[in-house]
Amino acid sequence: MTRVLVTGAGGYIGRAVAARLQQQLQAGALRSLTLLDLHFGSASATPADARVRRIRADLRDPAALAQATEAPLDVVYHLAGITSRQAEDDFALGLQVNVLATIALFERLRSLGGCPIVVCASSIAVYGTPLPDAIDDSTRCTPTLSYGAQKRAIEIVLADYSRRGWLDGRAVRLPSIVARPAPADGALSAFASDLIREPAQGRHSICPIGPDGTLWLLSLPACVAGLLHAAALPAGALPPGRAWNLPALRASAGQIVDELCRRFGAGLAERVEYRPVAAMQAQFAQWPALATDSADRLGFRHDGDLASLIDNALRN
Amino acid sequence: MTRVLVTGAGGYIGRAVAARLQQQLQAGALRSLTLLDLHFGSASATPADARVRRIRADLRDPAALAQATEAPLDVVYHLAGITSRQAEDDFALGLQVNVLATIALFERLRSLGGCPIVVCASSIAVYGTPLPDAIDDSTRCTPTLSYGAQKRAIEIVLADYSRRGWLDGRAVRLPSIVARPAPADGALSAFASDLIREPAQGRHSICPIGPDGTLWLLSLPACVAGLLHAAALPAGALPPGRAWNLPALRASAGQIVDELCRRFGAGLAERVEYRPVAAMQAQFAQWPALATDSADRLGFRHDGDLASLIDNALRN
Numbered sequence: 176m177t178r179v180l181v182t183g184a185g186g187y188i189g190r191a192v193a194a195r196l197q198q199q200l201q202a203g204a205l206r207s208l209t210l211l212d213l214h215f216g217s218a219s220a221t222p223a224d225a226r227v228r229r230i231r232a233d234l235r236d237p238a239a240l241a242q243a244t245e246a247p248l249d250v251v252y253h254l255a256g257i258t259s260r261q262a263e264d265d266f267a268l269g270l271q272v273n274v275l276a277t278i279a280l281f282e283r284l285r286s287l288g289g290c291p292i293v294v295c296a297s298s299i300a301v302y303g304t305p306l307p308d309a310i311d312d313s314t315r316c317t318p319t320l321s322y323g324a325q326k327r328a329i330e331i332v333l334a335d336y337s338r339r340g341w342l343d344g345r346a347v348r349l350p351s352i353v354a355r356p357a358p359a360d361g362a363l364s365a366f367a368s369d370l371i372r373e374p375a376q377g378r379h380s381i382c383p384i385g386p387d388g389t390l391w392l393l394s395l396p397a398c399v400a401g402l403l404h405a406a407a408l409p410a411g412a413l414p415p416g417r418a419w420n421l422p423a424l425r426a427s428a429g430q431i432v433d434e435l436c437r438r439f440g441a442g443l444a445e446r447v448e449y450r451p452v453a454a455m456q457a458q459f460a461q462w463p464a465l466a467t468d469s470a471d472r473l474g475f476r477h478d479g480d481l482a483s484l485i486d487n488a489l490r491n
Numbered sequence: 492m493t494r495v496l497v498t499g500a501g502g503y504i505g506r507a508v509a510a511r512l513q514q515q516l517q518a519g520a521l522r523s524l525t526l527l528d529l530h531f532g533s534a535s536a537t538p539a540d541a542r543v544r545r546i547r548a549d550l551r552d553p554a555a556l557a558q559a560t561e562a563p564l565d566v567v568y569h570l571a572g573i574t575s576r577q578a579e580d581d582f583a584l585g586l587q588v589n590v591l592a593t594i595a596l597f598e599r600l601r602s603l604g605g606c607p608i609v610v611c612a613s614s615i616a617v618y619g620t621p622l623p624d625a626i627d628d629s630t631r632c633t634p635t636l637s638y639g640a641q642k643r644a645i646e647i648v649l650a651d652y653s654r655r656g657w658l659d660g661r662a663v664r665l666p667s668i669v670a671r672p673a674p675a676d677g678a679l680s681a682f683a684s685d686l687i688r689e690p691a692q693g694r695h696s697i698c699p700i701g702p703d704g705t706l707w708l709l710s711l712p713a714c715v716a717g718l719l720h721a722a723a724l725p726a727g728a729l730p731p732g733r734a735w736n737l738p739a740l741r742a743s744a745g746q747i748v749d750e751l752c753r754r755f756g757a758g759l760a761e762r763v764e765y766r767p768v769a770a771m772q773a774q775f776a777q778w779p780a781l782a783t784d785s786a787d788r789l790g791f792r793h794d795g796d797l798a799s800l801i802d803n804a805l806r807n
Contacts, residue, residue, distance in 0.1 A: 266601075266655065267598070270594070270598070274594070274648070275591070275594070278586070278590070278591070282583070282586070285582075313631070315629070315631055316647075317731065317732055318647065318650075318651065319654060321651050321655070324647050324648060324650065324651035325648075325651075327647050328644040328645075328647045328648055329644075331632075331634065331640050331643050331644045331647070332590070332640060332641075332644055334634075334640065335634065335637050335640035335641075338635060339582065339637070415633065416633055
């Protein structure tokens, strides 16, 4: 039975993945679960189950890495990372965590010899500005954020470890995952979450892209399902390069507001103020038509339609 | 006037680059030249010119890195690297030098604040097997050697440093550079050099690809000219991504032998024995038609024809 490590297990996506894995553990489908992060949040109680181990430490610390990997592992969800805004603001930190500590994790896992499945949270930030008119499985990656460059470099390194037979890597490129709780955790794309959450909860929201700006969206539950599905796939089924885009719902900011108005009343629109910022428009408001043939074929699914997406986004 | 650092300055390409730069120094076109490598070879005398500094040290050593960069730098030729065969055989070493020490060099240069021009020796190994039917400036990189994966990861990181304005990076993808001296220095493609040098010098040569196997070739003098030209280009002229293929002459092993026979007599063919190895054929004997529009436009040139290539290859 499966022994699992989750890095970044205290983060927005990590907490949701950990919660789902704890359900699997209780259902007898997992053997052990190790959670690693700097912080786990005040709301999260110490796990009652002795098979769940929580390590509060920095992934960059070799001792933490050794502790997190001291027992054999079958699956690693590597979700720890410095988000896009912070990786722009503090380049050295982004480099240390997103690249160097990630490679140190791969090297540690290689040294242990078990060839675990490693699901890495990559990002659509591997695509840079100007965004192309359409994106599919063959689109070249030309990142124009340090976050995206770091994710792309790691995708390449992970594919090489996989080719060597040392890790069984799967890099899943995540779109904007909604709705992150306020305050934003440093993802430049977090405004997509604000745009859904804030007016829905009766608050004013400032949107840094115009109403025609298009986003790729996935709810947190659909994201968690995608990450777990990525771990469950047979290695032979994986797309070449072992990195792929998850299906995402494409919607404009205006369409999101319209959908929220249908749900919460037309007055909601008055709580949304568009203040487009040029740099945000270029990277975050021009997401083109997306074809995800590989992921579709492998059974990955987005939320289906905007109504369901908003439902799912407001549920977490 | 220009202050220059060359890493890997004791290697096959590094020695030739350093020799050319010393000529420039003596002609008054350079201000200083720092050469870094583990070894400089028995034939190379200590430079008489006080403006040439030679550091015999490991790039992975932070003290060596600090010493090599203690004076301000305008141009860095980063040629140090673990070659393809060794990077396959000793993965950790390749990772340490080709990725981690290279990033440490970039970080050191960033900390110094001068935004030097950084010419990196990348490689056509960024393209993996199965090689596509044609390669041009838009071909995706899907490395299937650790060497190629490491080079590609660094290209992406270098482009990001350049976007940030911290380095002025130029990653030049080198084809097979001929004719390397025997013994081979660990490049898997070194057989191309053996195929030219050994029979030309009257020795028997075993070729690990068949006579129809096609190579991309560039002589050492043309390679040096390309690297220096890459450093001289204005940043605004560089191709997007700041990584590009050098023009190379495409020739089959059989065509090379035919050309050598024209020069050294038909008996030469008897000194070449083809013993194709499947893994070598896939990566090294299927180089397709190459279009290098970006490099052509920027004034990069290959040797012109096979007769000139052999001339130039045998001259060094």
